[in-house]
Amino acid sequence: MPLRAKVASSVSRTAAALSRAAGRGDGSVIGGWIGLKIDPDLLAHLSAGRAIALISGTNGKTTTTRLTAAAVGVLGPVATNSFGANMPSGHTSALAKAGNTPYAVLEVDEHYLAQVLEATEPHVVALLNLSRDQLDRAKEVSMMAQLWRSALVRYPELRVVANADDPMVVWAATPPENRSGALKTPTVTWFSAGQRWHDDSWVCPECGSPIERAQDQWWCTGCWLRRPEPQWVVEDDGVLDPSGAWHKVVLQLPGRVNLGNSATALAVAAEFGVRPADAVSRLGGVASVAGRYAQVVRDGRNIRLLLAKNPASWLEAFDMADEAPTLLSINARDPDGLDTSWLFDVDFAPLRGRQVLITGDRAYDLAVRLDVNQVPFRHVQTFTEAISAVPPGRLEVIANYTAFQDIRAELDRVN
Numbered sequence: 001m002p003l004r005a006k007v008a009s010s011v012s013r014t015a016a017a018l019s020r021a022a023g024r025g026d027g028s029v030i031g032g033w034i035g036l037k038i039d040p041d042l043l044a045h046l047s048a049g050r051a052i053a054l055i056s057g058t059n060g061k062t063t064t065t066r067l068t069a070a071a072v073g074v075l076g077p078v079a080t081n082s083f084g085a086n087m088p089s090g091h092t093s094a095l096a097k098a099g100n101t102p103y104a105v106l107e108v109d110e111h112y113l114a115q116v117l118e119a120t121e122p123h124v125v126a127l128l129n130l131s132r133d134q135l136d137r138a139k140e141v142s143m144m145a146q147l148w149r150s151a152l153v154r155y156p157e158l159r160v161v162a163n164a165d166d167p168m169v170v171w172a173a174t175p176p177e178n179r180s181g182a183l184k185t186p187t188v189t190w191f192s193a194g195q196r197w198h199d200d201s202w203v204c205p206e207c208g209s210p211i212e213r214a215q216d217q218w219w220c221t222g223c224w225l226r227r228p229e230p231q232w233v234v235e236d237d238g239v240l241d242p243s244g245a246w247h248k249v250v251l252q253l254p255g256r257v258n259l260g261n262s263a264t265a266l267a268v269a270a271e272f273g274v275r276p277a278d279a280v281s282r283l284g285g286v287a288s289v290a291g292r293y294a295q296v297v298r299d300g301r302n303i304r305l306l307l308a309k310n311p312a313s314w315l316e317a318f319d320m321a322d323e324a325p326t327l328l329s330i331n332a333r334d335p336d337g338l339d340t341s342w343l344f345d346v347d348f349a350p351l352r353g354r355q356v357l358i359t360g361d362r363a364y365d366l367a368v369r370l371d372v373n374q375v376p377f378r379h380v381q382t383f384t385e386a387i388s389a390v391p392p393g394r395l396e397v398i399a400n401y402t403a404f405q406d407i408r409a410e411l412d413r414v415n
């Protein structure tokens, strides 16, 4: 590396360590920020010589990044931004901290994909899904898809691993020569991870015609866009690989969505030459991801933490949660997005019949929503009050970003 980059990298590590020592989080944002101030090309310098995978999408990217890093770990040390600092400052910090690793698996905020593609020149990029998120500031879904598409067109050799079940992703990932409906997409590997949330993909981004669905299939009624045949598929409690071999996946993480994330991780690792049979057992070693899915026992209650931050991820959380007492917590602070009207995009009916508690800064927004959905609930002021309001046994906690952090803090930063 050039001298300037070496200095920047060293200062970045020191700043991150100081920030950690001062008890101000893991320090990855400030460390990377300072490094990039000293050398704006630091991320490119730190990326050079590494085989890199980028993981992007609205939901599931932190978990999929963790699973992919575990799978690629078959080959050797992997640098990764495992705490969800997913902008260039976080990538810079993660690579500076890891030192010389042959591999890196980086979670990328979907808005930054073009910028990070340019800086890191990855071997492969995984595209998970696109759905509405943070209504007050995130881009419209179709604009995000257009940004991705424009970015990917500039790297015709880049390997892409993309979700065949999300029409917006398929539209963004399909190379120009395949858009007329030709079958061959040699640079793209398709996986099927399922898509429970359909409300951001009823209209074709190519031609504006309605998109129709039947079972697993979807197709545009007006043009070439349709579901490609996936090479990696979730089947029963395992994953089918492109050769037709089936691999049983035993996870500590709950829900069918994490089987889909496992299929994605195995598909990305295969792009580095990792055989799924060698990687699959490593996926089961992942117990929690930055506190998500963590289980804590407190006063006889087995508490499980599920993060859900937008309509698509709430649907997934309802699927993951057991039929057990459930605490919902909603804030609307800056990292959450300030607009809570998305609560009305979520159908809370699956919670009927469970004991439901609500808390958080915006508990009353939840109260109105649940009342409209005819789901009985009780408002509690604190997490401690919630614990004493439920019988011993499982308590599921579903919370959005800062509400989740508040509860983690109350549980002494479980991880």
Ligand SMILES: [Zn+2]
Pocket (backbone or CB within 6 Å): 204, 205, 206, 207, 208, 209, 220, 221, 222, 223, 224, 225
């Ligand atoms: Zn169309």
